[in-house]
Amino acid sequence: MEIDRKLFNEKADLLKLIAHPIRLCILKGLIENGENNVTFMQNCLDVPQSTVSQHLSKLRTAGIIEDNRKGNEVYYKIKNDEVINIIKLLFN
Numbered sequence: 001m002e003i004d005r006k007l008f009n010e011k012a013d014l015l016k017l018i019a020h021p022i023r024l025c026i027l028k029g030l031i032e033n034g035e036n037n038v039t040f041m042q043n044c045l046d047v048p049q050s051t052v053s054q055h056l057s058k059l060r061t062a063g064i065i066e067d068n069r070k071g072n073e074v075y076y077k078i079k080n081d082e083v084i085n086i087i088k089l090l091f092n
Helices: 005-018 021-033 038-045 049-061 081-091
Strands: 065-070 073-078
Touching: 005 021, 005 049, 005 081, 021 038, 021 049, 021 073, 021 081, 038 049, 038 073, 049 065
Parallel strands: none
Antiparallel strands: 065 073
16 A cells, blocks of 8 residues: 555645644634634634634635625635534534
């Protein structure tokens, strides 16, 4: 059996990215509550808005979430099905 090192590296990088407690909480909240904005997440997480925004930026850059502007608000949702499956597996 040949090991696909590139695939293993990609999966490890994904796991490292979502392994932060705040990012796990953001992702779990997006699965449970659907598309939401930073204010909603900030209130649920009880952390400063800047902290939530930093973590959202990392998730967005990695292609895990996407944003959608509605008026003055930006709403986020998960666009990576693999991450959805991992989060559900961890918390169900």
